[in-house]
Amino acid sequence: MSEPTNPFVSSSGRRATCMEMLQLFLDGEVTTEQREYFLSHMDHCMPCFKSYQVDMAIKQLLKDRCCGDGAPVDLVAQIKAQIIQKDS
Ligand SMILES: [Zn+2]
Structure with a gap:
């Protein structure tokens, strides 16, 4: 291939x-x-796939919570950590 x-x-x-x-x-x-x-x-490509999933999840979360423009950086980092942990 x-x-x-x-x-x-x-x-x-x-x-x-x-x-x-x-x-x-x-x-x-x-x-x-x-x-x-x-x-x-x-x-x-697992790294791309994972990053894509994480990004989509964060976008969805932010949309659901309606935080206006942009969430605090530490919140985003927290969400990422949670998702990555859950997956592995
Ligand atoms: Zn890749």
């Missing part, structure tokens, strides 16, 4: 890291090609 061409390579030829890809993906700043690449990348 060969990897599809990585559409996240910048014009300088540098590949985006997992975190960079994830950030772009979460920000919605990706092309359809990049989106599809990242989705299949997540299938076999």
